[in-house]
Amino acid sequence: xxxxxxxxxxxxxxxxxxxxxxxxxxxxxxxxxxxxxxxxxxxxxxxxxxxxxxxxxxxxxxxxxxxxxxxxxxxxxxxxxxxxxxxxxxxxxxxxxxxxxxxxxxxxxxxxxxxxxxxxxxxxxxxxxxxxxxxxxxxxxxxxxxxxxxxxxxxxxxxxxxxxxxxxxxxxxxxxxxxxxxxxxxxxxxxxxxxxxxxxxxxxxxxxxxxxxxxxxxxxxxxxxxxxxxxxxxxxxxxxxxxxxxxxxxxxxxxxxxxxxxxxxxxxxxxxxxxxxxxxxxxxxxxxxxxxxxxxxx
Numbered sequence: 421x422x423x424x425x426x427x428x429x430x431x432x433x434x435x436x437x438x439x440x441x442x443x444x445x446x447x448x449x450x451x452x453x454x455x456x457x458x459x460x461x462x463x464x465x466x467x468x469x470x471x472x473x474x475x476x477x478x479x480x481x482x483x484x485x486x487x488x489x490x491x492x493x494x495x496x497x498x499x500x501x502x503x504x505x506x507x508x509x510x511x512x513x514x515x516x517x518x519x520x521x522x523x524x525x526x527x528x529x530x531x532x533x534x535x536x537x538x539x540x541x542x543x544x545x546x547x548x549x550x551x552x553x554x555x556x557x558x559x560x561x562x563x564x565x566x567x568x569x570x571x572x573x574x575x576x577x578x579x580x581x582x583x584x585x586x587x588x589x590x591x592x593x594x595x596x597x598x599x600x601x602x603x604x605x606x607x608x609x610x611x612x613x614x615x616x617x618x619x620x621x622x623x624x625x626x627x628x629x630x631x632x633x634x635x636x637x638x639x640x641x642x643x644x645x646x647x648x649x650x651x652x653x654x655x656x657x658x659x660x661x662x663x664x665x666x667x668x669x670x671x672x673x674x675x676x677x678x679x680x681x682x683x684x685x686x687x688x689x690x691x692x693x694x695x696x697x698x699x700x701x702x703x704x705x706x707x708x709x710x711x712x713x714x715x716x717x718x
Contacts, residue, residue, distance in 0.1 A: 506519065
């Protein structure tokens with residue numbers, strides 16, 4: 421019996437050493453953060469997927485199809501960055517876009533559609549809730565805003581902010597909407613972003629696979645009984661997405677008490693961590709089985 425215990429202990433030690441050696445030789449994914457800083461930005465301060473542009477702005481685009489947009493063809497495309505793919509739809513006849521653009525606009529005061537590429541904090545995220553003016557970020561518009569995530573990585577968090585266009589419409593009202601809270605300040609208005617994870621990447625504008633989870637974040641909330649707690653966020657907010665670890669794509673949609681609020685959001689600093697390679701997990705399971713089976717025979 422004593423000999424069996426010694427032999428089992430020796431076998432387990434050898435299994436552990438062999439496992440460490442083999443797993444150490446297996447390829448592993450590396451954690452990363454997508455900051456958008458390497459993207460080229462024209463003098464306008466943004467690039468919205470314009471199909472008539474030339475290099476370097478078109479260098480990372482892939483056209484995946486087209487569809488009708490009020491009688492005009494809209495080009496459906498993905499732009500790639502560090503293994504992620506972000507959707508963009510562009511209609512040349514209207515100069516219109518939806519999905520994702522990138523920007524470094526810092527304008528926090530100009531209301532209206534002409535300022536649709538600005539993040540309300542006044543620049544990109546510094547990763548700690550503050551602002552790096554002049555640094556890049558992405559702007560999402562509309563409910564076709566999806567991101568295919570890099571292979572071998574799981575999403576940990578994303579930084580979100582309101583766009584200037586949306587924030588000023590909520591704060592001050594515009595031609596289409598009343599200021600949040602209404603004349604009395606008591607209206608229970610809100611504007612939230614919903615991030616839905618899917619277990620497969622998008623092939624086109626329609627989601628593939630199954631929903632694996634959902635996370636929402638309120639960029640404005642006036643539903644408090646105490647009006648002094650009502651807010652429109654003017655900062656970058658790090659949103660925990662570890663609940664979507666199994667997602668291979670994320671779709672961003674919008675929900676508001678006012679259907680006419682411009683549906684824009686700014687994102688920055690997509691943080692990912694590595695996941696074990698399937699081959700490594702298989703080796704781990706194999707050696708554990710060997711160890712336990714040997715113990716039972718002893």
